[in-house]
Amino acid sequence: MKRVLVLAGTSQARELIGVMPVGIEVTASLAGVTREPVDLGCATRVGGFGGVDGLVAYLRAARIDVLIDATHPFAAQMTRQAAEAATVAGVAHVILQREGWTPEAGDDWRFVDEFDAVAGIIPEGCTVFLGTGRQTLEQFANMTGRRLLCRVIDPPQRDFPFAGGQFVVGRPPFSIEEEVAFFKGEAVDWLVVKNAGGARSRSKLDAARQLGLPVVMQRRPALPDAPVVRNVGDCLTWLADQG
Numbered sequence: 001m002k003r004v005l006v007l008a009g010t011s012q013a014r015e016l017i018g019v020m021p022v023g024i025e026v027t028a029s030l031a032g033v034t035r036e037p038v039d040l041g042c043a044t045r046v047g048g049f050g051g052v053d054g055l056v057a058y059l060r061a062a063r064i065d066v067l068i069d070a071t072h073p074f075a076a077q078m079t080r081q082a083a084e085a086a087t088v089a090g091v092a093h094v095i096l097q098r099e100g101w102t103p104e105a106g107d108d109w110r111f112v113d114e115f116d117a118v119a120g121i122i123p124e125g126c127t128v129f130l131g132t133g134r135q136t137l138e139q140f141a142n143m144t145g146r147r148l149l150c151r152v153i154d155p156p157q158r159d160f161p162f163a164g165g166q167f168v169v170g171r172p173p174f175s176i177e178e179e180v181a182f183f184k185g186e187a188v189d190w191l192v193v194k195n196a197g198g199a200r201s202r203s204k205l206d207a208a209r210q211l212g213l214p215v216v217m218q219r220r221p222a223l224p225d226a227p228v229v230r231n232v233g234d235c236l237t238w239l240a241d242q243g
C-alpha cells in the first residue's frame with residue numbers, strides 16, 4: 001500500500017482525492033484556515049507542520065512515500081517548504097497546480113506583483129471588490145478614499161482592519177449571473193483578483209468583462225524547482241509512473 005500525503009485546501013485537491021486509485025492510502029492536510037472545511041472523505045490532519053523540519057519529521061513518522069502539493073498557487077510558503085522537505089526526506093514529490101488565467105478579447109486587466117501597487121492604479125472614490133481573501137487585507141491599508149468589499153467564506157469575527165472596508169460573506173462557486181448581479185448591486189467599479197486559475201472562479205472575471213469593469217490581477221509567485229502537473233489526470237499518470 002503506497003502512502004500519499006496531499007497538501008490540500010483547494011478544489012483541485014478535493015477532486016484528486018475523490019479519484020485516487022485503489023492501493024493508495026491517502027492522507028489530506030489542511031492548514032486550518034477555513035473554520036468548517038468540506039469533508040474530503042479521507043484521513044485528514046489539520047494545522048501547520050512547523051516549517052520544513054516539522055514536515056520532514058511528519059513524512060518520516062507517517063512513512064509517506066509520495067507528497068502531492070495541491071495547495072493554492074498563492075500558498076507560496078507551503079509550496080517552497082514542501083519541495084525542500086521532500087528533498088530532505090527523499091520522498092517523491094509533485095506540484096499539482098492548474099494553469100493561470102489569461103485575458104480574452106474584451107478583458108481589461110492590469111497586472112501587479114504586490115498589492116501595495118494597487119493604490120497607484122485605482123483612483124479614490126471607487127468601489128473595489130477584493131477577491132483576494134482576508135489574509136491579504138493589511139496589504140490594502142494604503143487604499144484610503146476607496147470603498148473596499150472583501151469577500152470571505154466565514155463570517156468575520158472582527159471588524160474590517162481599517163476604515164473604508166466591509167466584509168461580504170459567501171461560499172464559492174458563484175455563477176456569472178450571480179456575480180453580475182452582485183457587482184451591479186454594490187456599484188463595483190474595479191476588481192482586485194489573484195491569478196488563481198480554474199473555470200469555476202473565472203465567473204467573476206467573465207462578469208467583469210460583461211459589465212466593462214477593469215481588473216487588477218496579481219501575478220503568481222514563482223514555483224520551486226520540482227515537477228509540476230496542471231490537472232488531476234496528469235497527476236494520476238505521474239503517480240502511476242512512481243511504481
Ligand code: NAP
Nearest residue numbers: 008009029030031048049050051071072074075076077078
Ligand atoms: P502559505 O502562506 O503558503 O503557508 C503558511 C503556512 O501555513 C505554512 O508555512 C504551513 O505552516 C501552513 N500550511 C499551508 N498550507 C498547509 C496545508 N495544506 N497543510 C498544513 N499546513 C499548511 O499558505 P496560505 O496562503 O496561508 O494558504 C493556506 C491554505 O489555504 C493552503 O492549504 C492553501 O491551499 C489554501 N488556500 C490558499 C489561498 C491563497 O490565496 N493563499 C486560497 C485558497 C486556499 P507550517 O510552516 O507550520 O507547516
